[in-house]
Amino acid sequence: MKTSCLVSLFFVGAALTLGTAGCIHKPNTGITPLPDSNGSRTPPSRGPENVGPGPGTTLPPTPPPTTSVDTSNGIPFDSNANQWTKVIADHNEDKDTLKSDTVYFDFDSATIKKIEDKKLEHVAAYLKAHQADALRVEGNCDERGTEKYNLSLGDKRALAVREYLVTLGVDAHQVVTVSYGAAKPAAEGHSESAWSKNRRDDFVLLLPK
Amino acid sequence: MTNSQFIPAQGCSSPLCAFAPLRLCVELSFLSVKSVKSVVQHLFFSLALLAASTLTAPAGTSQDNTPIVISNSVTKLIPVSVTGFTGEADSVLKFDLSVLGLELTAPDQAQYLITGTQDTRLAGRLQQGGPGGATIFARIYSSGTPRSQAHAFADDIAKEIRGTAPIFHTRIAFCHKMSASVTELFASDFDGHDAVQMTHDSSLVGTPSWSPGGRELFYTSWKTSFTQIIKHDAASGQRSVLAGYGGGNYSPAVSPDGSKVAMILSKGGSPNLYVSDSSGGNLLQLTRERDDASSPTWSPDSREICYVVRSGRAGLRKISVSGGTSVALRTGGISGDLTSPDWSPDGKSIIFTAGSGSFTLWVVPAAGGEAIQLVAGEDPCWAPNSRTVIFTRRVNNNKVLSLLDVPTKHVKDVIQISGSCSQPAWAR
Numbered sequence: 001m002k003t004s005c006l007v008s009l010f011f012v013g014a015a016l017t018l019g020t021a022g023c024i025h026k027p028n029t030g031i032t033p034l035p036d037s038n039g040s041r042t043p044p045s046r047g048p049e050n051v052g053p054g055p056g057t058t059l060p061p062t063p064p065p066t067t068s069v070d071t072s073n074g075i076p077f078d079s080n081a082n083q084w085t086k087v088i089a090d091h092n093e094d095k096d097t098l099k100s101d102t103v104y105f106d107f108d109s110a111t112i113k114k115i116e117d118k119k120l121e122h123v124a125a126y127l128k129a130h131q132a133d134a135l136r137v138e139g140n141c142d143e144r145g146t147e148k149y150n151l152s153l154g155d156k157r158a159l160a161v162r163e164y165l166v167t168l169g170v171d172a173h174q175v176v177t178v179s180y181g182a183a184k185p186a187a188e189g190h191s192e193s194a195w196s197k198n199r200r201d202d203f204v205l206l207l208p209k
Numbered sequence: 210m211t212n213s214q215f216i217p218a219q220g221c222s223s224p225l226c227a228f229a230p231l232r233l234c235v236e237l238s239f240l241s242v243k244s245v246k247s248v249v250q251h252l253f254f255s256l257a258l259l260a261a262s263t264l265t266a267p268a269g270t271s272q273d274n275t276p277i278v279i280s281n282s283v284t285k286l287i288p289v290s291v292t293g294f295t296g297e298a299d300s301v302l303k304f305d306l307s308v309l310g311l312e313l314t315a316p317d318q319a320q321y322l323i324t325g326t327q328d329t330r331l332a333g334r335l336q337q338g339g340p341g342g343a344t345i346f347a348r349i350y351s352s353g354t355p356r357s358q359a360h361a362f363a364d365d366i367a368k369e370i371r372g373t374a375p376i377f378h379t380r381i382a383f384c385h386k387m388s389a390s391v392t393e394l395f396a397s398d399f400d401g402h403d404a405v406q407m408t409h410d411s412s413l414v415g416t417p418s419w420s421p422g423g424r425e426l427f428y429t430s431w432k433t434s435f436t437q438i439i440k441h442d443a444a445s446g447q448r449s450v451l452a453g454y455g456g457g458n459y460s461p462a463v464s465p466d467g468s469k470v471a472m473i474l475s476k477g478g479s480p481n482l483y484v485s486d487s488s489g490g491n492l493l494q495l496t497r498e499r500d501d502a503s504s505p506t507w508s509p510d511s512r513e514i515c516y517v518v519r520s521g522r523a524g525l526r527k528i529s530v531s532g533g534t535s536v537a538l539r540t541g542g543i544s545g546d547l548t549s550p551d552w553s554p555d556g557k558s559i560i561f562t563a564g565s566g567s568f569t570l571w572v573v574p575a576a577g578g579e580a581i582q583l584v585a586g587e588d589p590c591w592a593p594n595s596r597t598v599i600f601t602r603r604v605n606n607n608k609v610l611s612l613l614d615v616p617t618k619h620v621k622d623v624i625q626i627s628g629s630c631s632q633p634a635w636a637r
Contacts, residue, residue, distance in 0.1 A: 032448035034410060034432040034439065073499050074478020077455025108519070108546065108565065110501070136434075144566035146587045147632050148416055148460045149517060149548040151429070152473055152480040152503035155457040156519075159475055177475070178435050179457050183413050184390060 075163050075172050082173045084134040091134065091206035098123055098135075098203035102186075103161060105199040107144070110156040112164055120161065123203055124168035127175075134206040137161050139179045140186070142195035147181060154179035161201045176206075284616040286312035287370065290319035290338075298327050298359040304400060305363030305377050308597060310617035311370065321345075321370060331358035335366055345369050356402070373594040380636045381590075381599060382407070382417040382426055383610060386629035394428055396443065399592065399599070399635065401610065401624030407441065415632055418470075420463045420487070423636030427451060427461040427470060438472055440488070451489040460504060463487070464511040465554070469530065471495075471505035471514050482516050484530055495532050504549050508575070509556040515575075517548050525550050525561060525573075539577030547571075549588050554637055555595035560615070562587040570600060572615060584618055586611065593637035599623070601631045 070076075101119040103112065112120070127135055139158030141150040158177035166172050187197040289311045291303055303313060306323070316322055322342060325333035334347040346365065350358035357378065364375035379399050384392045385406075394414050397404035408414050413431035420427070426441045438452040438461045452458040456475035463470055467487060474483045477494065480501040485492045496502050500520040507514055515527050515538060523546040528535040540547060543563055550561040552575060560572045560583075568587035573580040589600040598613040602622075608631040610623045 031407075031409065031446035034430060034437070034448060034450075071478065073481070073497055074475075076478045077476045108522075145546070146504075146549040146562050146568065148504040148588075149519070149523060149546070151416070151457070151459050152501040152517075153519065155459075155473075155475050155480045156501040159456070159478060159480075163478070176435070177456055178431070179459070180413065180431075181415070183392070183415070 074159055075166050077172075077176075082171075083132070084171075084173050087132070087134045087206050087208050088176055090209055092209055093136075094133075094205035094207055095202075097205055098126065101203055103201045104196065105157055105201075107142070107195070107199065108153070110153060110160045112160055120164055121168060124165050124170050127165070127170045130205075131174075132208050133174075135165075135175045136204040136206055137175060137177045138184075138202040138204060139177065140184055140198055140200050140202065141182045142198040143182045143185070143190070144195065145182065150181035151179050154181050157199075157201055283618050284310070286310050286617050286619060287321070288312050288314040288319050288338075289321045289323055289370075290314055290316040291323045292316065293325045294327055294331075294359075296355065298331055298355040301356050301359035301400075302363055304621070305360060306366065307619070307621050308400075308612050308614060309363075309367050309371055309373075310614035310619045321366075323366065325362070327355065327358075331355065331362060333362040333365075335369060367594070371594075371596065373596050376592045376594045376597060379593060380423055381610075381633050382419065382428075382636070383630050383633045384415055384417070385626055386608075386631075387411075394426065395626070395630075396426070399612075399623075401626070404626055407443075416460045417632060417634040418462050419634055419636040421465060421467040421637070424467075425463075426634075427463055429459040429461070438470075438489075449488075452483075452485070452492075462505045462507060462514075464507045464530075465509050466511040469511065471507065471516075471530075473502055473505070482514065482528065484514070493532065495528050495530075496535060506550050506552045506559070508552055509554055515550050515552055515559055517550065519546075522546055523548050525559070538573065540571070540573050541579040543571055543580045543582075551590050551598075553591045553595040554593055557595065560589045560591065560598055562589065568603075570598070570613065583615065584613060584620055586613070586620075588632055589613070590633050590635045591637070592635050599633040599635055601633065 101123050103116040103119055106113065127133065137158040139154035141154045145153060155177065158179055162175045162177055165175055185198045186200060187194040287310065289306060291306065291313060294302060319338040322336050322338055323333065325331060330349050330351040332349045334344060336342045336344040346369065348365065350361045360377035364377050367373050367375065376399060380396055381399050382394060382396045385395050386392050390413065391411050392414050393409065394407040394417055395404050396407050407426065410430060410432045415429045417426050417428040423443060426443055428439055428441065430437050430439045436458045437450050438458045439448055440451045441448045451461065451470060452472055452474060454474055454476040457473065457480060459473055461470050461472045469484050470487055471482060471484045473480050479499050480503065481494060481498065482496040482502045482505055483492055483494050498518060500518050503517045505514050505516045512530055513527050514530060515525055517523050518526055525538040525540060525547050526535045527538055538559065545563055546565050548562050550559050552559050557575055558572050559575050560570060562568050563571050568585065570583040570586045570589050571580045572583060586600040586602050589598045591598055596615055598615055600611055600613060601608045602611050607629040609625055610630050610633050612621045612623060
């Protein structure tokens with residue numbers, strides 16, 4: 001099963017590469033397709049303590065840690081195998097169900113505003129009622145930061161909401177994060193009315209296939 | 210020795226080929242190397258030819274051949290004249306000279322006269338301006354295209370007038386916005402010429418960083434709908450995942466000695482600074498803060514990293530590659546968010562972006578001190594000469610790549626691919 005999956009992935013990658021050939025200038029030949037979300041490629045020489053559950057890896061079960069996890073800098077992404085690992089690696093996306101729960105941030109801030117509590121309580125309740133689903137929190141920024149700065153700020157916004165959901169009783173393993181920086185604005189334009197719509201976390205449900 | 214070996218292959222994406230020694234003086238290019246004897250004979254002949262045709266000015270007489278001094282008083286552009294060239298060689302030469310902070314003017318007002326001719330070869334002469342101005346050098350460039358011959362001549366002029374290392378055969382990488390949700394990575398000559406598409410992932414890609422000599426590109430990919438840091442061999446196209454942990458994996462920066470990669474990971478719950486070896490192993494967490502870290506850049510000795518922490522406002526900090534306590538970099542004379550630093554290859558300066566929404570480039574001594582305002586722009590990256598900087602300017606709804614001559618604050622846009630280009634990284 002896994003082998004056939006990888007083989008088909010290879011062909012998808014190859015087809016993508018061929019399909020986009022002939023753009024500006026001669027394309028770079030021999031480019032390696034990137035592993036897809038359930039790809040097998042893992043970083044070499046990675047110590048077991050550094051292995052995340054995350055997107056590029058499918059991990060063997062490991063026993064739960066016996067020592068308490070340091071959460072002073074946020075909720076870590078640990079390597080425990082769990083029911084959501086497979087969903088996170090291979091899923092169908094649902095962008096609609098929690099669309100109206102998008103939370104918004106003040107300029108240059110990753111602090112969750114009091115006014116957003118109701119939305120997050122709704123998201124938490126949904127996840128607790130739908131234990132098979134996982135959630136991807138997508139952090140976004142307005143255009144008033146440099147690219148690398150916005151990547152980190154968007155990441156922090158997604159992590160802040162993940163942390164908040166955990167305080168509401170959601171299992172940390174059920175929530176993953178991604179930052180888009182300012183690359184995916186919800187509203188075009190160069191004024192506060194657009195910016196305020198772009199400083200946000202979107203919620204995408206990851207449904208088991 | 211044939212000329213063809215110096216011509217970069219069409220579509221060659223490796224900047225290595227661009228680093229081949231493109232300058233061949235007349236005496237060597239005529240050689241048909243068959244025996245040591247003939248080499249010696251030809252060298253004698255060539256040296257005689259050179260002595261006859263060239264009056265070399267004594268070293269160090271050039272008034273402007275001074276170290277780069279960055280100060281609040283803008284250094285003036287140096288007036289030069291360019292005559293005798295046509296077509297691509299002419300335009301390339303003039304573009305390069307402008308990048309160096311030289312200003313084209315009439316011969317009678319020029320501090321330096323740049324003259325020459327071209328057919329299949331380019332013959333160039335640099336001499337002092339004024340009546341009977343001494344020749345500084347006269348050389349013939351016979352290898353490569355007219356474009357590369359002009360670049361080689363401009364590099365020699367840069368060495369004499371500005372005292373800087375050659376940059377006109379180096380490459381850059383940048384992100385090109387293909388559609389609303391797709392960016393792809395491109396590599397091109399420093400001036401935007403010969404752009405080659407490096408990725409074909411139909412997803413977002415960002416934050417490119419070259420390994421030394423331009424052998425590999427490291428960048429952030431959203432191909433999996435999460436972030437991964439990718440290591441991409443520029444010549445073979447071979448790719449591997451350097452970091453694909455839970456949480457964010459982005460903003461790789463390769464150390465100048467090529468042995469390590471600094472990056473931002475949030476697998477611990479907050480975006481923090483990490484460093485690994487160049488294949489992703491031996492990962493070490495350098496910062497442990499709740500405030501998000503971003504934008505690592507290396508000292509030239511690969512022992513320190515300058516990065517940004519958003520703590521109230523964003524500021525620059527420095528930390529040892531082995532960890533320990535980070536220290537704030539003093540940036541006097543400026544307030545607001547300070548982001549996207551880049552450490553100069555000579556180790557003297559750190560250039561960065563200040564502001565939110567409208568951005569300005571500033572430069573500060575690497576040890577900290579008073580910051581100097583440069584020009585409007587963001588995401589700066591030094592050239593190997595520690596004088597020229599490539600950066601992004603926002604023009605209407607697009608981002609364009611521009612070159613800045615730091616001491617003169619002279620700005621020159623690179624050849625643009627239509628649409629938005631950003632996040633330039635200079636191979637050095």
